[in-house]
Amino acid sequence: MPLCSTNIDDEITLFAVDMKKGENFQFPLKISAQTKLTTRLDFDKLIEEKEIGHGSFGIMKEIKNDDDDEFEKEVNMLDKFRSDFIVHFYGAVFIPNKVCMVTEFAQYGSLQDLMKHKTSEKVEMKFRIKILVDAAKGIFYLHENGVLHRDIKPDNILVFSMDFLEKVNAKLTDFGSARSVNLLMTNMTFTKNVGTPTYMAPEILNKEKYKKSADVFSFAITMYETFGWREAYPVNTFKFPWKIAEFVISGERLPRLDNMLNSHYTLICVCWSKNKNERLSISKIEQRLNLEFNK
DSSP states (O other), X not given: OOSSOOXXXXXXXXXXXXXXXXXXXXXXXXXXEEOOOOSBOOGXXXXXXXXXXXXXXXXXOOOXXXXXXXXXXXXXXXXXXXXXXXXXXXXXXXXXXXXXXXXXXXXXXXXXXXXXXXXXXGSXXXXXXXXXXXXXXXHHHHHHTTEEOOXXXXXXXXXXXXXXXXXXXXXXXXXXXXXXXXHHHHOGGGGTTOSOGGGOOHHHHTTOXXXXXXXXXXXXXXXXXXXXXXXXXXXXXXOSHHHHHHHHHTTOOOOOOTTSOHHHXXXXXTTSOSSGGGSOOHHHHHHXXXXXXXX
């Protein structure tokens, strides 16, 4: 079985020798073949135009041998996703030393990139809400299919259009941490070293059993940063990652920012509750954001 899908157009030359006459003959033979079309790509068919950055979505990463199984799980998961709000997966290369995956290109980078390069005044609130609506739809799709993303954050929300009248402005990406809900309930070893501490739910920080509500907590921090257009935990206040963990586990939460509407902060508060059972479902969050967007 071939390692990848590919087309073969080549030519080989057959040689024959007439022993009696001492003459040599050459016969060119053209070969044309095509394998079954799959998402296993031929690395030699990929054309690298330019490097687009070192974000979690923008550059090929080296895969160690012991990561092969995890990489294949991520690829198999992406291959099954069919949603306008999940980044489109074209395929992956499994050839040793060439391992990589190919997804659609996001012209505007990630939500994190927008926060970094554009001031709050240049990104209107209606557009920010639309980005969050699209991200919520992506999370809802995952949850409906029994999958937790486990690393929801602005860096994993890609922006495809700056016109909020478009059907799709943003899509979820980076499913290296995503897992089946059923699998998580039976194998808790996956809780180690997963996700970004800044966005982790208290139950994950405590290494407790967690469910879809953990993604909701991460989305709450993402909303906080998007509405406030700043990082949730400034380094001058939280100098070390464990300070964030202590803050979250103790039940403390970030205050409302001066530039944040009460309605937005109220929504965030019901999504980052210490009691995971009190957090809103992602479908309810999407409904509330849609109401805000359509005002």
